[in-house]
Amino acid sequence: MLSASHKDQNILHIILNAPTTANMLFMTTGGLCYFYPNFYHAGIAIQSHSGNLVPYDKKLGCAGEVTDEFEMQRDMSFLNRTCDDLCPTFWHHVQEKHWRLSVNWNVEDSVTKVFHDIDVEWRLNRECTNSECPHCFMVMSQNFECAGASNRDDVKFLPSEIWYHKPPFVQLIKGIFYGGQCHQPFLVPIPVKDGIDSPPTLDDLDINYWVKQYKLYECHSIALNQLLSRMSSMTGSKETFHGSILVIKQTRHVPNLIVNMTKQDQLVANFLILSALHYHILTDA
Ligand SMILES: [Zn+2]
Known part of the structure; x- marks a missing residue:
């Protein structure tokens, strides 16, 4: 739940560095926003670079606590094809609207206000481990x-x-x-x-x-x-x-x-x- 963020820092840096895509979600008094809506709706959570740092026996974010319905994926290999624009190594900008979905119930404090005039980029991971992907680390490491x-x-x-x-x-x-x-x-x-x-x-x-x-x-x-x-x-x-x-x-x-x-x-x-x-x-x- 977001009330106010620190001057000169953006809360989205924290949201978008969550350990899984299912944790990339936040709420204001006026609405709710989550990233990777297609995966969210399909009940799939992709592990991010910060998730890689969490030991195997430790809890990964809060997705598993909210519901057990999330299927955890360490990378995009489950697609059984190339990642295309879902490759975790690709950078995205918060202004690209298709990566998020917002629900607003109060226009006065609309959640989309958070995205006004900001310059935040993110990517899920430094490496892609999907062997079907041309950007797989086996290729990129050369x-x-x-x-x-x-x-x-x-x-x-x-x-x-x-x-x-x-x-x-x-x-x-x-x-x-x-x-x-x-x-x-x-x-x-x-x-x-x-x-x-x-x-x-x-x-x-x-x-x-x-x-x-x-x-x-x-x-x-x-x-x-x-x-x-x-x-x-x-x-x-x-x-x-x-x-x-x-x-x-x-x-x-x-x-x-x-x-x-x-x-x-x-x-x-x-x-x-x-x-x-x-x-x-x-x-x-
Ligand atoms: Zn890839």
């Missing part, structure tokens, strides 16, 4: 583990790792990479995360091949960006910048639509980066 790029060798090596990724990425977007140890910017391919077949948003890009998205707290140890410092010095500035930068282009005409960058965009990108450096707008990679 792929290169990306840890960010910095120099020209990385720029030469990473695109082939991206092309030969298994299963092949369905969508690739071109961006411009300003590697910390590079002598010039490069046009590079950026994969769109698995499971996204519509035009991608910024959240859908797997930028970790080029820049480390999730390790901002380590920024203090990231080396000086020699390329940007040199570009900046050419304009007579003494500004410096740490870490690498990946520039992505969105079009004005269709809001938020990401389009490929071209060599011609590079001058504009250089100008914008140097202006941002000058006004201290860029604070991280």
Whole structure:
């Protein structure tokens, strides 16, 4: 039962990290909402990554307590086919309405208000263990583990790792990479995360091949960006910048639509980066 959530934190992070899909449910005074409604109605509960941490002999969430009718599944193997968009490794955004079902009885405190203007993503698991699925860990473990790029060798090596990724990425977007140890910017391919077949948003890009998205707290140890410092010095500035930068282009005409960058965009990108450096707008990679 949800009364109020902490400022700057979202209750959905807790709901969506529940040990099973049957526990991904919450209520306000005005309504009730649950995720994975199809599984819920079929009486099936899928174990999540936090459920994997619960010892075998311990209770898994509260689904079993409410009713014994839930059939527990450790993964999607019970489908006896590929997972498709149910693959536990795929990221979902709370704005995708088909992953949840809401019942409201009081419009004043409607449960759907919780979803207003928030940016929360989740996935059920880091690995898929359904052997029928092309994203099964047996296949995925053959792929290169990306840890960010910095120099020209990385720029030469990473695109082939991206092309030969298994299963092949369905969508690739071109961006411009300003590697910390590079002598010039490069046009590079950026994969769109698995499971996204519509035009991608910024959240859908797997930028970790080029820049480390999730390790901002380590920024203090990231080396000086020699390329940007040199570009900046050419304009007579003494500004410096740490870490690498990946520039992505969105079009004005269709809001938020990401389009490929071209060599011609590079001058504009250089100008914008140097202006941002000058006004201290860029604070991280
Ligand atoms: Zn799968």
